[in-house]
Amino acid sequence: MVVERLEYEGFRNLETGGIQPVPEVNILYGQNGQGKTNLLEAIWFFTGGRSFRGARDSDTVQFGREKAKLKIEFFAQERKQQAEITVEKRRSASLGGILLPSASRLAGHFCAIVFSPAHLTLIKDGPEGRRRFLDAAYCQLRPGYMRVLAEYQRILMQRNALLKNIRNGERAEALEIWDEKLAGAGARVFAARTAYIRKITPAVKEIYSGISGGKEIIDIEYSSSAGDLTVSPEEARQKLISLFKQSVGTDIETGFTTSGPHRDDLVVDIEGKAARLFASQGQQRSAVLALKLAEASVLREVTGEQPVALLDDVMSELDTARQDYVLNHIHGWQVFLTCCDPSPVMRMNGGKVFRVDKGRITDMTSERGA
Secondary structure (H helix, E strand, C coil): CEEEEEEEECECCCCCEEECCCCCEEEEECCCCCCHHHHHHHHHHHHCCCCCCCCCHHHHECCCCCCEEEEEEEEECCEEEEEEEEECCCEEEEECCEECCCHHHHCCCCCEEEECHHHHHHHHCCHHHHHHHHHHHHHHHCCCHHHHHHHHHHHHHHHHHHHHHHHCCCCCCCHHHHHHHHHHHHHHHHHHHHHHHHHHHHHHHHHHHHHCCCCCCEEEEEECCCCCCCCCHHHHHHHHHHHHHHCHHHHHHHCCCCCCHHHCEEEEEECCEEHHHHCCHHHHHHHHHHHHHHHHHHHHHHHCCCCEEEEECCCCCCCHHHHHHHHHHCCCCCEEEEECCCHHHCCCCCCEEEEEECCEEEECHHHHCC
């Protein structure tokens, strides 16, 4: 998968224009706040996902403009393709000139993985970000999983609303029906996440070992109220029904569902200790990188397409050996890599270099070779 051209208008602080990247490494350098990450975000939107920075769609429209427009030409599935996105209050998208029902339907057509400093919260913070990582990664493999997640969230909201009504005096007979529905949807979410973890674990271990020079071992496991990776979807469904019945008193008291896939976690250990609590900044960054690079490896294995890698400030707090591993591991990928100082990655042969200054992107490749 290769981006051949990207055009942007009214997006964040980017000055209207476009770039023609190379299929190898594309370095975007400049001081902080100039727009480097904005370009990665523009590319990411074509995966069908929301902003990896947690922004609302409308936040990406340039101040004073009514809308933003993005256009991409890319090569995938052995043919050239084109997609466009318009951002107003929400995003709309077209693929090959055909309007899609929603921008999320771009999922599976254009694939990318993204690493940004914000992703360090994947290790540092609570389980919500790790669940989001699992779900977003699996959606790129199986775009239909988005509907499974949406169905689970819809039923969860309805059960929570009923719990609040019961607390306020409504009869509880209908709760059993929603328990059955939520357990069924929850079992499908559980099955997807555990399937993905089984798939990604060997790659995570191998890549982290490479990043650490074989000096450290990483382990990941799924912590779920429905069971471990050996549990079947039907067993998970039965377990969830049982849990909902057991916790009904607490659920009514609190007004929300206290167990289920929306409370699960991806546990990351380094050298047998919880990475969230005991790992150094460099180890946490390495763990996130291993998860992200493994995500790309699984995408390539399943879809036959190497996803585009969007690496935002990836070299910070990595020693030279870890930097070299990352640079060598992404050989043969199309990469967009941001940095303030391009010198650590200039030792790579080939590629393009772009300077980003106040939203203006300038191709500096010819000067690099001078």
